[in-house]
Amino acid sequence: MYQLQDYDRIFVFTGPYGAGRKTIADMVGETLGLQRVIPYTTRPRRSAEVDGQDYHFISESEFCRMHENNEFIETLNLDGVQHGIRERDIEQYLQQNGSIYLILNHRGAELLKNVYGSNLIRICIHTDEDTIRTRQRKRGYAEDVIARHLLDYPKAMAYRENCEHSFANTVPSHTAFAVAETLEQYLNRNLVPDIQ
Ligand SMILES: Nc1ncnc2c1ncn2[C@@H]1O[C@H](COP(=O)(O)OP(=O)(O)OP(=O)(O)O)[C@@H](O)[C@H]1O
C-alpha cells in the first residue's frame, strides 16, 4: 500500500451539480500541473467526451467486478448510473505527480477527507440555483434531470461550511485565477532558482 507523504496534495472540487466544478477544476489543474483522477462510470459516453480522459466508460458487469474486488474507495449512484473512484489510481497518480484533483459531490468529499485528512483540501465551487438551471438548459438537459440534480442543492451548499475554501463561480477565468492563486500556496514547489 502507498505511504502518503506530507507533501502529497489531494484537491477535491465539490459543490452543487452544474455549478461549474469541472470547468474550474480543469482550468486550475492545467494551470498548476495537477493530475485529475478519472472516475469510472457505467453511463454512456456523451459525444464530446473521450474515454480515459473524461471518464473510464465501463459496463455494469465490469463495475460490479471491480466493486466486488474492493477496487473503489468511493462510489456514487446518480440517476441509476454508477460512478466510482479507484483507490489504486489515487495512489499511482500521487506517486507520479504528488498533486492530484478530483470532482466529487459532498458525500464523496467527506468520505475521502476522512481517509486522507490534512493532505486533502476541499474547494467548493458554487452559484445560485437559477444560474445552474439556465446553464443546464443551455446544455440541453431535460427539465426532470435538472430538477433531480437540484434536489441535492441545499446539502451541497450546506457542505460549503466544511470546505477549506469556497468560491462563487461568476466568470470562469476570474474564478479559476482566484482558485489557482489559493491552491498554489499548498504546493511545495521551489519556483525561485538557486543563484550560486
Ligand atoms: N462561470 C460560468 N459561466 C457560464 N457558464 C459556465 C460557467 N462555469 C461553467 N459553465 C457552464 O456550465 C455548465 C456546467 O459546468 P460543469 O460541467 O463544469 O459543472 P459541474 O459542476 O461539473 O456539473 P456536472 O456534474 O453537471 O457536469 C457547462 O456547460 C459549462 O460550460
Ligand SMILES: Nc1nc2c(ncn2[C@@H]2O[C@H](COP(=O)(O)O)[C@@H](O)[C@H]2O)c(=O)[nH]1
Ligand atoms: N462522489 C462521486 N461523484 C462522482 C464520481 N464520478 C463523478 N462524480 C460526480 O457526479 C457528477 C456526474 O455528472 P455527469 O454529468 O458527468 O454524469 C460529476 O460532475 C461528478 O461531480 C464518483 O466516483 N464519486
